[in-house]
Amino acid sequence: MKLRHRETGESHEAIIDLLLEEDWKVIEKSDSFSFNWKQEKKRTVNKIRLKNESEIQGLVSYEDIPKEFRIHLHLIENSQQNKGKLKKYDFIAGCLIARTCEIAFEKNYNGFVSLEPKTELVFLYKNKYGFEEMGNYLFTELSNSERLIKEYLTYEK
Amino acid sequence: MKNNKEVYKKLREEYSAEEIANFAMIPHETTEKEAKISKEEFAKLRLKRRAEMSEKERLLSGLLNIKYQMKSYVDSSYFDTSFNFANILGSYLKLVDRKQKEFSEDISIHPSRLNRILKGKEKIGKKLAYRLEGHSGGIIPAIFWWKLMQKEVEQEILTEIEMKAEEKKQVNYIVYKTKNKKIA
Numbered sequence: 483m484k485l486r487h488r489e490t491g492e493s494h495e496a497i498i499d500l501l502l503e504e505d506w507k508v509i510e511k512s513d514s515f516s517f518n519w520k521q522e523k524k525r526t527v528n529k530i531r532l533k534n535e536s537e538i539q540g541l542v543s544y545e546d547i548p549k550e551f552r553i554h555l556h557l558i559e560n561s562q563q564n565k566g567k568l569k570k571y572d573f574i575a576g577c578l579i580a581r582t583c584e585i586a587f588e589k590n591y592n593g594f595v596s597l598e599p600k601t602e603l604v605f606l607y608k609n610k611y612g613f614e615e616m617g618n619y620l621f622t623e624l625s626n627s628e629r630l631i632k633e634y635l636t637y638e639k
Numbered sequence: 640m641k642n643n644k645e646v647y648k649k650l651r652e653e654y655s656a657e658e659i660a661n662f663a664m665i666p667h668e669t670t671e672k673e674a675k676i677s678k679e680e681f682a683k684l685r686l687k688r689r690a691e692m693s694e695k696e697r698l699l700s701g702l703l704n705i706k707y708q709m710k711s712y713v714d715s716s717y718f719d720t721s722f723n724f725a726n727i728l729g730s731y732l733k734l735v736d737r738k739q740k741e742f743s744e745d746i747s748i749h750p751s752r753l754n755r756i757l758k759g760k761e762k763i764g765k766k767l768a769y770r771l772e773g774h775s776g777g778i779i780p781a782i783f784w785w786k787l788m789q790k791e792v793e794q795e796i797l798t799e800i801e802m803k804a805e806e807k808k809q810v811n812y813i814v815y816k817t818k819n820k821k822i823a
Contacts, residue, residue: 516646516649516650517643517646517663517665518641518646542664549682550681550682550685550686551685551686551689552685555664557643557663557664557666558663559662559664560662560663564662565658565662566653566654566658566662567658569662574662575661575662575663575664579664584710587700587704588704588707590700592689592692592696592700593700594685594689596681596685597664598666598677599664599665599666599667600647600665600666600667600668601667602656603656603659603664606656606657606660607660610661616681616684616685616688617677617680617681617684618667618677618680618681619677619681623688624696624699624703
């Protein structure tokens with residue numbers, strides 16, 4: 483997967499992996515993230531970073547719910563330098579969402595990923611990522627999840 | 640420490656909702672009771688949706704399940720003897736509900752060759768990887784089949800000590816001889 487440097491337009495190879503104990507110490511000390519990530523410790527938390535760098539560019543927390551054959555996305559946040567009009571890299575949140583879709587296929591959940599977002603943002607997530615509504619939740623599955631993987635993780639060219 | 644609602648309120652002072660949607664995915668804050676009702680309702684809807692998937696959707700889901708399991712395995716650094724080419728191709732045949740004879744006709748190879756491949760006695764070449772990609776309608780790319788096969792070959796090279804020794808006997812001239820056997 484690749485992140486695009488907004489100013490230069492160059493693509494940089496990126497990696498998503500599990501957040502390590504030492505990462506928690508860095509997150510807690512820094513002001514790169516606005517949300518209280520400490521309370522996400524009870525869930526699975528992944529980070530995205532450039533291939534040869536340790537700096538965390540974004541975080542995602544999710545829950546595996548096998549009984550309902552789904553991955554539930556709880557929180558995503560880009561680091562401070564990747565927010566707003568002057569962000570450093572593009573595609574961070576998209577890559578993090580796409581990776582959860584991939585996990586949902588690996589686990590035979592039909593690529594089903596759910597989230598219960600803030601009401602004000604529902605339309606935007608539907609529009610940007612193709613999520614659909616189900617009850618009070620949003621979800622993606624099958625073709626749309628595969629589309630997100632192809633768009634953001636681009637294994638096949 | 641601020642809760643999500645307070646953080647969001649603060650972010651909204653600086654960014655538009657659209658900008659926030661581009662850099663964050665934020666959960667809806669509700670009371671415990673409301674969250675429980677929502678969750679239970681959603682669980683029912685989700686299971687209903689899964690139960691009502693069409694045959695075509697099930698097939699797509701199964702193909703993508705095989706594809707991403709393959710990807711996860713070939714990207715990993717471990718070897719799993721049960722996750723071999725023959726077994727995965729066998730799972731594929733089961734998923735697409737094709738008998739060996741039908742499948743060999745589908746991809747224009749001799750049934751005995753397919754049988755050897757399914758028994759792990761023959762390796763595939765690039766051409767067959769392309770045919771497998773074609774058979775799945777492009778859902779499982781040739782490169783995934785190829786990498787799966789290559790991972791198996793890698794494992795064989797690392798573990799086939801006897802064959803390696805046997806084949807070395809066929810070498811009639813060695814360009815560089817070392818006293819240190821560890822290098823050889």
